[in-house]
Amino acid sequence: MIDRSVPRRVLPAPEPRGAATVQAALPVGPRTGRLLVLATVFVCAACGLVYELELLALGTYLIGDSVTQASVVLSVMVFAMGVGSLLAKRFRHRPAFGFGAIEAALALLGGLSAMALYASFAWLGESRPALVAFSFAIGVLIGAEIPLLMVLIQRIRRQDAGGAVADLFAADYVGALVGGLAFPFLLLPLFGQLTGALLTGTVNVVAGGGLVLWLFRRDLSRRSRWILIAVNATVLAVLGCATVLADDFERVARRAVYGAEVRVAVQTGVQELVLTGPPTGSPRSLDLYLDGRLGVSGYDEYRYHEALVHPAMTGPHGRVLVLGGGDGLAAREVLRYPDVDSVTVVELDPGVVSLARTDPMLSALNAGVYGDPRLGVVHQDAFGWLRQQAARDGFDVIVSDLPDPGITPSTKLYSQEFYGLAARALRPGGRLAVHAGPMAARPRSYWTVESTLRAAGLRTAPYSAGGRLSGSAAGPDRTPRILGTAPPQDWGFVLAAREQVPALRVDRDTPGLRSLSTRSLQDAARDTERTRVPGLPPSTLPHPRYS
Secondary structure, three states: OOOOOOOOOOOOOOOOOOOOOOOOOOOOOHHHHHHHHHHHHHHHHHHHHHHHHHHHHHHHHHHOOHHHHHHHHHHHHHHHHHHHHHHHHHHOOOHHHHHHHHHHHHHHHHHHHHHHHHHHHHHHOOOHHHHHHHHHHHHHHHHHHHHHHHHHHHHHOOOOHHHHHHHHHHHHHHHHHHHHHHHHHHHHHHHHHHHHHHHHHHHHHHHHHHHHHHHOHHHOOHHHHHHHHHHHHHHHHHHHHHHHHHHHHHHHHHHHHHOOOEEEEEEOOOOEEEEEOOOOOOHHHOEEEEOOEEEEEOOOHHHHHHHHHHHHHOOOOOEEEEEEOOOOHHHHHHOOOOOOOEEEEEOOOHHHHHHHHHOHHHHHHOOOHHHOOOEEEEOOOHHHHHHHHOOOOOEEEEEEEOOOOOOHHHHHHHOHHHHHHHHHOEEEEEEEEEEEEEOOOOHHHHHHHHHHHHHOOOEEEEEEEEEEOOOOOOOOOOOOOOOOOOOEEEEEEEEEEOOOOOOOOOOOOOOOOOOOOHHHHHHHHHHHHOOOOOOOOOOOOOOOOOO
C-alpha cells in the first residue's frame, strides 16, 4: 500500500547559542583571522581619510575658498560612497577578489590624486573638474569596502549582523581618527602633499592586497590569484616610480605655474612660499608667492605699502603694530620715521620672517628691517594675540597688512569682532590702516570691510591706490600671477579711527616716498567714493559676508 500522506519537512537542529562555524579555509584560526580583517579595516579607513583630506587641502590651495572646496569634496564623496555600496553587490559572490581589486584601484587613484590635481592646475590652468572627478571615484571605491568586508568577516565566523557591523565600524572610525591626525601632523610636514599621498597609496595596496592574497588565498581561483598579484605589483611599481620622480615633477610643474626663475620653494607649517626672479640684480625683479597667490611683486610693491602705511603715520606714531606683513615691507615704511620708538610685527608664519631675514633679494627689498633694534616679532594668530594684548599699553598706529578678505582663513581677520579688538588696542588719537582687498575687482567685499569697521565703532576714510597686483592683495580668482602678465589693479584701503574721520594726507618731508602725495590720496578717495555700495551689513564671526 502506497503511503500518500504529505511528507514532513525535516528541519536542521538549531546551533547552540554562541556556536561558531568556520566557512573559509584560513591559514590561521578564526579569532586571528577576524583580527586581521579588522586591522585591515583600520588601515584602509586611515588611508581613505588621508585621500579625502589631501583633496581638501590641495583644492583649497589651488582653487581657494576652503568652505566651497570642503563642501564640494565632502558632498560628492559621501554621495559616491552610497553609489559604491550599491555597486559592491556585484562582487558579493566573489568578495575576496572584489575587495582586492577595489583596494588596488583605490590605492592607485588615491596615491596619484594629488599629483594629478597639481598637473591639471599647472598645465591646464583648471583643477576643479579633476577635484570633482577624483572625489567621486575615490568615494565610490571607499563606499564599496564595507559591504565586501562584511561578507569576508562573516565567512570567517558567523555572528549576528549587528555585531559584525559594530566591529567593522568601530575599526573604521578609529582608523579614520588616526588618518585624520596623521595627515596634518606627520604626512604633510614630513613628506608634503605629493609624496604623502603616494606613500598612503603604498600602505593601502599592501594592506588590502596582503589580506586577500594571504588570508583568503584559498577563496581565489588560480586565475584570480595571478590577476591580483599582477595588478598589485603594477600599482606598487607605479606608485614607487612616482615617488622617486615626485621632486622632479614638482619642480617642472612649479616652473609651469610660476615661470622659469623659481629660486626658492619652501613648504612651511602654514603655507607654501615660492620666490621667483634672478638670484642677483635689482630686487624689483623679485616675486613672492604665498600658497600660489602673488604676495609681493618687487616691481611695484612700494605703491601698495606706501599707500597702506603713510596716511596712518600722520599724527603720533611712537608705538606701531603691524598685523601680518612678515615680509618686512610695511615695517620698512614705518621705520622711515626716525621718531618711531617701537614696531611690533605679528606674523603667523615664521617661515615668511625667516625668508625676509635671510634671502638676499628680499632682505634688500625690505631694507634689512629685521636688523633694526626697534622692531620685534611675534609668531601668533593676529586675532588671538589682539585678544590677549588689547587691555595692555595701546598703539598709536595699527597697520593691518593681511591677505585678501575673500580667502576663507582670513575672514575672521576682517570681522566686526576683530576690528573691535583692534579699536581697543588704539591709544587716544590712534589710527588703524586696513588693506581691504581689490576695490575695483570686488567692490562689494571692499565696501563690506568699510561697513564692518563702522559697525565696530570706528570712523572711516576709504581710499585706493593703483598698480600691478602685488602687496598682500590677491586676484579675484586667487590664482598665481606671473610677473609681466598681471593686469592693472586698484588696491583698496580704509583709514579708521575712534574719535574723528582721519584726514587723508602724508607728510611732505617723509624720506624715501616715491609715489604718494596728499593730492593723489584725496583724488583716490573721491574716485573710491563713487564706487560705494550702500546698505551692506557688517561681517561677523557667526555670519561672514565675504565670498
